[in-house]
Amino acid sequence: MYSEEIKNYSWEETTKRIYxxxxxxxxxxxxxxxxxxxxxxxxxxxxxIPYLEQMATLSKHYTEERFGRTMSLFIPLYLTNSCANSxxxxxFHISNPMPRTILTFEEMENEFKAIKQLGxxxxxxxxxxxxxxxxxxxxxxxxxxxxxxYFANLKIEVMPLKAEEYKELTTHGLNGVIxxxxxxxxxxxxxxxxxGMKSKFDWRVDAxxxxxxxxVHSIGMGVLIGLEDWRTDVTFLARHLRYLQRTYWRTKYSxxxxxxxxxxxxxxxxxxIMTDKELAQLTFAMRIFDHDxxxxxxTRETPFIRDHMARLGVTTxxxxxxxxxxxxxxxxxxxxxxxxxxxxxxFEVANRLKELGIxxxxxxxxxxxxxRP
Numbered sequence: 432m433y434s435e436e437i438k439n440y441s442w443e444e445t446t447k448r449i450y451x452x453x454x455x456x457x458x459x460x461x462x463x464x465x466x467x468x469x470x471x472x473x474x475x476x477x478x479x480i481p482y483l484e485q486m487a488t489l490s491k492h493y494t495e496e497r498f499g500r501t502m503s504l505f506i507p508l509y510l511t512n513s514c515a516n517s518x519x520x521x522x523f524h525i526s527n528p529m530p531r532t533i534l535t536f537e538e539m540e541n542e543f544k545a546i547k548q549l550g551x552x553x554x555x556x557x558x559x560x561x562x563x564x565x566x567x568x569x570x571x572x573x574x575x576x577x578x579x580x581y582f583a584n585l586k587i588e589v590m591p592l593k594a595e596e597y598k599e600l601t602t603h604g605l606n607g608v609i610x611x612x613x614x615x616x617x618x619x620x621x622x623x624x625x626x627g628m629k630s631k632f633d634w635r636v637d638a639x640x641x642x643x644x645x646x647v648h649s650i651g652m653g654v655l656i657g658l659e660d661w662r663t664d665v666t667f668l669a670r671h672l673r674y675l676q677r678t679y680w681r682t683k684y685s686x687x688x689x690x691x692x693x694x695x696x697x698x699x700x701x702x703x704i705m706t707d708k709e710l711a712q713l714t715f716a717m718r719i720f721d722h723d724x725x726x727x728x729x730t731r732e733t734p735f736i737r738d739h740m741a742r743l744g745v746t747t748x749x750x751x752x753x754x755x756x757x758x759x760x761x762x763x764x765x766x767x768x769x770x771x772x773x774x775x776x777x778f779e780v781a782n783r784l785k786e787l788g789i790x791x792x793x794x795x796x797x798x799x800x801x802x803r804p
Contacts, residue, residue, distance in 0.1 A: 514560030607649030643679030657691030
């Protein structure tokens with residue numbers, strides 16, 4: 432389990448190593464076709480900033496070589512904002528005095544039908560707050576059963592589950608799971624996650640292991656930019672990715688590094704601000720580090736940055752997202768998890784991609800594609 436592997440690395444020493452990287456380290460990394468985590472650290476370091484143009488060229492090359500000029504589009508559906516956790520940065524915080532909504536199965540089906548009217552989506556992400564008592568595995572299984580009538584590629588972003596629970600959900604059509612660690616700083620993790628199951632660092636960091644054991648086809652990982660030093664956090668993410676690739680080599684992986692946006696959370700302000708230039712640097716570095724990993728941008732990001740990065744490393748985007756329960760057919764009086772920045776319709780996003788010479792892909796996986804026994 433990765434909770435044991437991560438003990439081999441020091442947060443403080445990792446930070447020192449990143450900021451000690453030199454021009455020579457960066458040039459050495461750029462000269463390699465296959466980079467190590469150490470090379471990745473050089474590429475995200477301040478020393479790499481003068482090389483952003485070269486990094487962009489390499490990132491574009493590797494992206495087009497592996498993915499062509501395509502962009503996978505998906506849409507999230509929030510099933511509930513009910514949550515038992517106390518994450519200090521999140522609008523779904525248990526102590527936030529907000530209306531809580533859990534979609535019924537009838538409401539869910541109406542949402543699926545409404546989404547199909549927005550565009551030919553086949554990739555959907557079902558999202559819940561972490562409340563196993565009210566939106567646990569039986570609820571998710573039924574949601575997947577309904578969703579698979581409308582969509583080919585079903586993913587969930589929910590509380591970490593047991594391996595056997597992930598396995599059970601795959602029998603209901605589950606293809607992928609997304610679970611962000613938020614931050615890999617174990618010593619400070621509970622400052623942001625003081626109560627609830629999410630306060631258990633090891634249980635969360637081992638979730639991708641349990642997904643791999645269950646044979647989940649696609650595993651999504653990420654850190655929330657704004658909690659801790661972003662360069663250190665994404666280095667730990669890169670280490671985690673390499674560990675999983677070695678251990679569960681048949682699995683497809685995706686990464687995301689959302690920047691914190693305003694939420695209904697009592698005024699928590701990010702500890703770290705990542706600029707657009709730094710987000711670009713990270714995206715280039717991740718693509719040079721791993722040519723095959725899926726890099727995803729959500730509608731947290733502006734149309735400007737999404738359009739520019741669409742040609743330079745990003746391979747998956749959400750479109751026309753709502754971040755409150757429902758939102759496509761029903762409009763309950765509930766607060767959203769975070770503010771959306773790119774408010775374009777799905778077709779507006781798709782048409783812009785075509786203008787940029789990129790083909791939108793509404794369906795990129797089907798159960799018939801899985802040749803595993």
